[in-house]
Amino acid sequence: MVWLTLALLGAFFTSMTTILAKIGIKNVNSNFATFVRTGVVIICSLILCIVTKDITKTSSLKLDNWIFLILSGLATGCSWLCYYKALKLGNINKVAPIDKSSFILTSILFIIFFFNATTNNGDLLTILMLVLSMLLMLVGTILMIGKQDVKDASSKAWLIYAILSAVFAALVALFVKLGLKNIPSNMGTLYRTIVVFIFAGLIVLFRKDYTGSKSISVKSWVFLILSGIATGGAWLCEYAALNYLGSNPIAVNSISKLSILLTMFLSFVLLKEKFNKKSLLGLLLLTCGIVLIIVFSL
Numbered sequence: 001m002v003w004l005t006l007a008l009l010g011a012f013f014t015s016m017t018t019i020l021a022k023i024g025i026k027n028v029n030s031n032f033a034t035f036v037r038t039g040v041v042i043i044c045s046l047i048l049c050i051v052t053k054d055i056t057k058t059s060s061l062k063l064d065n066w067i068f069l070i071l072s073g074l075a076t077g078c079s080w081l082c083y084y085k086a087l088k089l090g091n092i093n094k095v096a097p098i099d100k101s102s103f104i105l106t107s108i109l110f111i112i113f114f115f116n117a118t119t120n121n122g123d124l125l126t127i128l129m130l131v132l133s134m135l136l137m138l139v140g141t142i143l144m145i146g147k148q149d150v151k152d153a154s155s156k157a158w159l160i161y162a163i164l165s166a167v168f169a170a171l172v173a174l175f176v177k178l179g180l181k182n183i184p185s186n187m188g189t190l191y192r193t194i195v196v197f198i199f200a201g202l203i204v205l206f207r208k209d210y211t212g213s214k215s216i217s218v219k220s221w222v223f224l225i226l227s228g229i230a231t232g233g234a235w236l237c238e239y240a241a242l243n244y245l246g247s248n249p250i251a252v253n254s255i256s257k258l259s260i261l262l263t264m265f266l267s268f269v270l271l272k273e274k275f276n277k278k279s280l281l282g283l284l285l286l287t288c289g290i291v292l293i294i295v296f297s298l
Contacts, residue, residue, distance in 0.1 A: 040228025073195025090158030143282025
């Protein structure tokens with residue numbers, strides 16, 4: 001299936017985004033990092049729109065397309081700002097699972113707004129499996145959240161930012177699905193990214209988070225740009241899958257969450273972050289929940 005392949009590619013790029021951003025935001029203001037990465041995504045999206053000639057189809061956007069694309073951009077900006085702030089304050093193996101738990105709220109929203117497409121026309125077994133998978137993911141996420149090694153005043157702040165990131169991320173998926181209705185996904189991605197760029201830029205200007213930009217190392221700039229490219233790839237692939245005719249939005253969203261497997265592996269290999277038995281059990285349950293929901297959504 002084309003949409004399945006696109007969703008898997010999106011999951012790969014998503015995992016690379018997290019790792020590259022974690023390396024790139026070291027000693028870099030998280031809001032400024034978000035601003036830079038979003039600019040890179042705009043360039044990637046614009047190039048693709050020009051190549052595919054989707055840029056000429058702007059007139060096809062209706063009022064509801066604009067409304068939901070703008071809302072998705074604002075929700076994305078809020079999610080990003082919270083997520084990368086959480087990454088600066090906490091370990092990636094604590095922040096990432098909470099961010100991925102946004103799937104639960106997203107699934108509920110998709111079931112409400114796209115009931116037939118997500119539940120196989122109200123099939124009771126499919127609904128039961130959806131509930132079971134969400135419970136597995138919830139328990140897995142809870143097990144993966146252990147005590148932080150950091151003992152300063154910010155030790156609890158990472159959790160608050162991570163939860164806010166998950167809530168906003170859940171709204172993003174719904175708004176994107178509604179905003180891409182009857183329009184090319186590449187074009188929709190470009191315009192919603194512009195909204196995120198403006199949002200992040202205003203935050204940076206208001207807080208004067210650009211003041212330390214001159215001291216950013218070449219290494220940090222390289223990884224920030226690479227994480228932006230990875231983000232662009234993740235969005236373009238995932239939203240193309242989400243907008244593909246006949247795709248199940250819950251299945252697409254589930255596949256994107258498989259990125260947590262590669263993210264955790266790379267965080268162990270590259271960042272030397274450790275896992276205990278409780279975290280590994282949580283990761284196993286989380287993965288089982290994701291796989292289960294994919295199987296019953298196909």
